[in-house]
Amino acid sequence: MDFRCDSDSQGQELPAPDAAAIAHSSRLIETIVARIEQRGGVIGFDEYMRMALYQPGLGYYSGPAPKFGSQGDFITAPEISPLFGYCLAQQATALFDQGCARSILEFGAGSGKLCAHVLSHLSMLERYFILDLSAELMQRQRDYLQSRLSAELFHKIEWLDSLPEDFDGIVIANEVLDAMPVQLLRKQVEWFELGVGFDGEGFHWQEFDPGDSARDAIRSIEERLGELPNNYCSELNLNYAPWLRALAQSCQRVVILIIDYGYEQHDYYHPSRSQGTLTCHYQHRVHSDPLIYPGLQDITAFVDFDACADAAEANGFELTGMVTQAQFLFANGLLEEAQRRAAEGDSIAQLAISQQVRMLSLPQEMGEKFKVLALQKNIELEMPALRREGSHG
Numbered sequence: 438m439d440f441r442c443d444s445d446s447q448g449q450e451l452p453a454p455d456a457a458a459i460a461h462s463s464r465l466i467e468t469i470v471a472r473i474e475q476r477g478g479v480i481g482f483d484e485y486m487r488m489a490l491y492q493p494g495l496g497y498y499s500g501p502a503p504k505f506g507s508q509g510d511f512i513t514a515p516e517i518s519p520l521f522g523y524c525l526a527q528q529a530t531a532l533f534d535q536g537c538a539r540s541i542l543e544f545g546a547g548s549g550k551l552c553a554h555v556l557s558h559l560s561m562l563e564r565y566f567i568l569d570l571s572a573e574l575m576q577r578q579r580d581y582l583q584s585r586l587s588a589e590l591f592h593k594i595e596w597l598d599s600l601p602e603d604f605d606g607i608v609i610a611n612e613v614l615d616a617m618p619v620q621l622l623r624k625q626v627e628w629f630e631l632g633v634g635f636d637g638e639g640f641h642w643q644e645f646d647p648g649d650s651a652r653d654a655i656r657s658i659e660e661r662l663g664e665l666p667n668n669y670c671s672e673l674n675l676n677y678a679p680w681l682r683a684l685a686q687s688c689q690r691v692v693i694l695i696i697d698y699g700y701e702q703h704d705y706y707h708p709s710r711s712q713g714t715l716t717c718h719y720q721h722r723v724h725s726d727p728l729i730y731p732g733l734q735d736i737t738a739f740v741d742f743d744a745c746a747d748a749a750e751a752n753g754f755e756l757t758g759m760v761t762q763a764q765f766l767f768a769n770g771l772l773e774e775a776q777r778r779a780a781e782g783d784s785i786a787q788l789a790i791s792q793q794v795r796m797l798s799l800p801q802e803m804g805e806k807f808k809v810l811a812l813q814k815n816i817e818l819e820m821p822a823l824r825r826e827g828s829h830g
């Protein structure tokens with residue numbers, strides 16, 4: 438059974454991994470198969486995705502694959518341009534000026550570029566904490582940031598292996614929620630969860646009855662939006678609530694900025710989006726088969742921003758607002774700074790800057806697909822950049 442109702446897999450068109458990559462993936466496959474056997478023949482897709490991405494030493498984010506940028510599999514805003522970090526630093530400065538504590542906690546810092554760009558504009562910052570699930574990436578971040586920053590700035594950074602106690606300041610999560618494991622569900626009169634089994638030759642899909650949490654979540658979506666049609670496949674991310682609960686417990690006075698691709702629920706679970714949003718990235722090719730190349734490819738799902746906002750409110754956060762990435766960056770000086778940098782550069786630099794601005798902000802690039810959701814706890818700071826056009830909230 439193919440997860441996709443339309444049986445779409447472009448696996449054949451993907452570049453073949455080399456022998457070392459195949460050996461790496463085989464070790465992860467053995468580990469996943471052992472887990473499947475331990476669980477009586479099937480694991481939920483969320484467990485498969487967690488192992489495929491984060492199994493220590495073997496998962497995609499925990500292993501040696503290059504991941505980000507032109508050598509890797511996909512590109513993120515901090516990899517595209519330092520202007521993204523500049524705009525976040527502008528937003529942080531506006532919050533610090535209103536009394537927010539001068540510390541940042543970045544989740545999932547990737548290559549470390551966002552940290553480098555933000556820090557270079559925030560001389561007043563006291564601490565920059567990084568918390569990443571991947572020990573491999575944390576080591577790469579250390580090496581990169583030590584080579585890029587002055588000793589003074591570098592010493593402001595602290596890598597954590599768990600949430601800090603009593604954190605005050607700004608939390609940033611850029612493209613982190615889309616990398617959290619999701620459950621896959623399919624409606625065939627009844628709702629089924631899709632799990633992963635192994636038949637001796639390869640992984641295959643296996644249906645089973647959803648657990649209570651998934652059943653409750655899907656019921657509440659259908660109550661809100663109306664019944665979804667048969668042959669409908671989509672994802673559920675039940676990790677927002679525990680993540681936000683843990684943050685609520687560890688943070689005192691905070692502003693959280695969640696930046697990611699995603700939809701509000703009526704768009705996410707629109708009847709026409711009958712294949713869900715799960716996507717795989719392998720060497721800049723996008724396809725829909727998460728069961729191939731475990732450990733070598735990224736697996737991701739769009740963020741359900743309504744579910745995230747509900748989980749935030751349930752855990753004591755106030756919603757400050759949500760805007761598109763383009764609105765957020767424009768309100769934080771993207772165009773002015775781009776013009777200033779272009780005026781200082783030659784024609785090649787000007788072309789590069791203009792290309793970066795387009796990728797970050799055009800609707801058909803990252804401008805509208807990506808949103809910025811801001812939350813606050815025990816603090817009420819003005820964030821005009823988070824106000825939707827035409828809204829007075």
Ligand SMILES: C[S@@+](CC[C@H](N)C(=O)[O-])C[C@H]1O[C@@H](n2cnc3c(N)ncnc32)[C@H](O)[C@@H]1O
Pocket residue numbers: 498505513514515516544545546547548568569570571574610611612613616617680
């Ligand atoms: C798609 S990458 C984005 C990296 C970086 N933020 C960027 O924009 O280039 C996802 C990152 O989130 C990390 N991650 C995923 N879930 C996490 C969690 N619950 N806590 C901390 N880091 C997490 C991954 O290890 C990885 O570094």
